[in-house]
Amino acid sequence: MERVSRRAIRQGASENERLVLEALGESLRGRTTISVTHRLEGAIRSDTVALLYDGRIVEHGAPADLLRNAGMFGGLVAGYTRSSELEMQSS
Numbered sequence: 578m579e580r581v582s583r584r585a586i587r588q589g590a591s592e593n594e595r596l597v598l599e600a601l602g603e604s605l606r607g608r609t610t611i612s613v614t615h616r617l618e619g620a621i622r623s624d625t626v627a628l629l630y631d632g633r634i635v636e637h638g639a640p641a642d643l644l645r646n647a648g649m650f651g652g653l654v655a656g657y658t659r660s661s662e663l664e665m666q667s668s
Contacts, residue, residue, distance in 0.1 A: 598622060617657050626650060 598619060612619065620626050621640050628636040628643070628650050636643055636650050643650040 594618060617654055620650075621654070 594616065595618075602622065612623070614620055623640060625638065626636070626640050626643060627634050630649065636646075636648050638646075640650070644654060645651075
């Protein structure tokens with residue numbers, strides 16, 4: 578049986594996620610929707626984000642505003658971006 582690398586699995590999962598998010602974006606356009614996600618890609622594409630930590634809302638607002646405020650949401654996105662860049666460099 579062929580061994581599949583973790584990176585290949587993540588790339589496939591990322592592609593599937595992108596397709597799902599695109600389909601959701603089209604079908605939910607013009608509708609109020611509440612979604613719960615642990616994936617930053619989904620949160621960044623939202624109109625409004627409520628960041629929960631330890632069961633409490635610690636940040637709330639448009640993703641661009643939260644990124645400018647350099648709070649917890651910005652730190653999560655920066656960490657994700659750095660890890661993605663490192664992964665691309667190691668391939």
